[in-house]
Amino acid sequence: MQLLLAEDEQKTAGYLTKGLREDGHAVDAVANGADALALALHQAFDAIILDVMLPGMDGWEVLRRLRAAGCATPVLFLTARDHVEDRVRGLDLGANDYLIKPFAFAELLARLRNLARLPKGMADGGILMAGGLEIDTLRHHAARAGHTLQLTAKEYALLLLLARNKGRVLSRTIIAEAIWGMFHEQQSNAVDALVRRLRAKLDTPFETALLRTIRGTGYVLEA
């Protein structure tokens, strides 16, 4: 893969660059947001690894400007922040995935492989369509068949996660990690409860169910 790495911490940048090259990737490394934006807009990358906290223009602003300019390159956010609001904000702005620091290098490689498998046009300037469902990720707005869904931040985060992975079954572990940042056994119930709340708003008033339970496996949004 042709990768752009934007990370200002020299040690981390050096370590990541070395590891990614050893794994066979071509890496361009930059240490600030303005350079990341300029390079991403003028060169084709398979994926961008974007640190949130960058000097000058932060990762959020880089991502916002990239998407506003129509750049659909998959973006993997690196964040030290462990609040759902920050993750939701990143996903809202069109990030495809995120990793919370510190992370294992093997995890980064796995996420990059996932990003490479994403269908083209997933990050299409903010509008995500799935089975009569329309999610405007820039305006944080979701509607089904023209009816606005009144969702809480976590319900919205779950819907966005499912929509970005439509047709793919997501396990409770994957969902818990995406929404809360980590997985504990007791969160299995929290995931089920969150799914129930989302389903009540997403599917109950309509003829067909979009959110399906795959017994013993997880949940899927019908493509």
Ligand code: CA
């Ligand atoms: Ca940083």
